[in-house]
Amino acid sequence: MEYGRKNPFPATIKEAYCLARDNVKETNHYIVDIANSGLEYKPGDSLGLFPHNDPGLVDELLQKLSASGEEGVELKRKGEFTFREALMEHLTIHRANRKFLKPLIAKLPANDRKELERLLSDRTALDQYLNVRDYIDILGEYPTAKFTPQEFADSVGGITPRLYSIASAPGTHPDEVHLTVAVVRYNSFERDRAGLATGFLADRVTVDETHVPVFIQPTRGFVIPEDGSRDIIMVGPGTGIAPFRAFLEQREMDGGKGRNWLIFGEWFEKTTFFYEDEFRAW
Numbered sequence: 001m002e003y004g005r006k007n008p009f010p011a012t013i014k015e016a017y018c019l020a021r022d023n024v025k026e027t028n029h030y031i032v033d034i035a036n037s038g039l040e041y042k043p044g045d046s047l048g049l050f051p052h053n054d055p056g057l058v059d060e061l062l063q064k065l066s067a068s069g070e071e072g073v074e075l076k077r078k079g080e081f082t083f084r085e086a087l088m089e090h091l092t093i094h095r096a097n098r099k100f101l102k103p104l105i106a107k108l109p110a111n112d113r114k115e116l117e118r119l120l121s122d123r124t125a126l127d128q129y130l131n132v133r134d135y136i137d138i139l140g141e142y143p144t145a146k147f148t149p150q151e152f153a154d155s156v157g158g159i160t161p162r163l164y165s166i167a168s169a170p171g172t173h174p175d176e177v178h179l180t181v182a183v184v185r186y187n188s189f190e191r192d193r194a195g196l197a198t199g200f201l202a203d204r205v206t207v208d209e210t211h212v213p214v215f216i217q218p219t220r221g222f223v224i225p226e227d228g229s230r231d232i233i234m235v236g237p238g239t240g241i242a243p244f245r246a247f248l249e250q251r252e253m254d255g256g257k258g259r260n261w262l263i264f265g266e267w268f269e270k271t272t273f274f275y276e277d278e279f280r281a282w
C-alpha cells in the first residue's frame with residue numbers, strides 16, 4: 001500500500017525527549033517510527049501529520065452542545081462518523097473560525113446579532129476575536145444558540161495537517177524521521193491552551209502506542225547541492241535548525257570536501273542551544 005497525504009501512514013513515536021524547557025518555551029525532539037511504511041525522504045523534506053483533538057476538550061464541547069457524541073454526522077468528502085469521532089479526528093475545535101459566525105448569527109435574536117455582524121465587517125477585530133476563542137468560549141457567550149451535531153459539523157473547519165521539517169538524514173537513521181518541535185502554549189480566558197499538533201505530540205501521544213497519521217511532503221528546491229565539494233551556509237534560528245541537522249548528517253555520510261557553515265540563534269546559550277553536543281562535535 002502506498003502512503004501519502006490522502007492515505008497517511010499510522011506511525012508511532014519511538015522516542016520523545018525535551019531539548020529545552022523554561023517558563024516560556026518548550027522544544028521537543030521526536031523520533032517517528034516509519035519502519036514498514038515504504039515512506040522515503042531526503043534532507044529538506046517535511047513530515048506532514050494529522051493531529052487529533054484533546055479528548056477533554058471534546059467532552060467539554062459535547063457538554064456545551066448538549067450532545068452525547070453517539071449521534072451520527074456526515075462530513076463532506078470523508079463519510080459518516082459518530083459526532084465524537086468527528087470531533088476527535090476530523091474537525092478543528094481548539095480555535096474558532098470565521099465560517100461559524102454566520103450560522104451562529106442566524107440563531108440569535110436581532111439584538112444579539114449586532115456585535116457579531118460588526119466583527120464580520122472588520123477583519124482586524126474579527127481576527128482578534130477569533131484568535132483567543134474556541135467554540136466553548138463563543139457558545140458560552142451566546143447560550144441561547146443551539147446547534148445540532150450535524151449543524152455544528154457543517155459550521156466548523158476540518159483538521160489540516162501540520163508540516164515539520166525533517167531533522168534527520170535517512171541513511172543515518174534508517175526507518176526513522178526526527179523532528180524538532182516548539183510547543184505552542186498560551187492562556188486565554190483563564191483556560192490553558194495548546195497548539196493542536198504540538199499539544200497532541202507533547203501531551204497526548206504515548207511512545208510506541210499512539211498512532212500518528214503521517215506522510216512525507218517533498219521539498220521543491222530546498223536541497224543539498226549535488227556537488228559535495230561546494231561550501232554551504234545554513235541559517236536556522238530556533239526550530240529552523242531542524243533541516244540543517246539533516247543536511248549536516250547527509251553531508252557527513254556523503255563525505256564531500258565542501259565546508260559547512262551553520263548559523264543558529266536562540267534565546268539562551270545555556271538552555272536553548274538545541275543539539276549542542278552534536279553540533280560542537282562536528
Ligand SMILES: Cc1cc2nc3c(=O)[nH]c(=O)nc-3n(C[C@H](O)[C@H](O)[C@H](O)COP(=O)(O)OP(=O)(O)OC[C@H]3O[C@@H](n4cnc5c(N)ncnc54)[C@H](O)[C@@H]3O)c2cc1C
Nearest residue numbers: 162163164165180181182184186195196197198199239242
Ligand atoms: C514547511 C514547514 C516546516 C515547519 N517545520 C517546523 C519545525 O521543524 N518545527 C516546528 O516547531 N514547527 C514547524 N513548522 C510549524 C508547524 O507546522 C506548526 O504550524 C506549528 O507547530 C504550530 O502547530 P500547532 O497545531 O501546534 O498550532 P495551532 O493549533 O495551529 O496554533 C498555532 C496558532 O496559535 C496561536 N497562538 C499562539 N500563541 C498564542 C497566544 N499567546 N495567544 C493567542 N493565540 C496564540 C497563533 O495564532 C498560532 O498561529 C513548520 C511549518 C511549515 C509550513
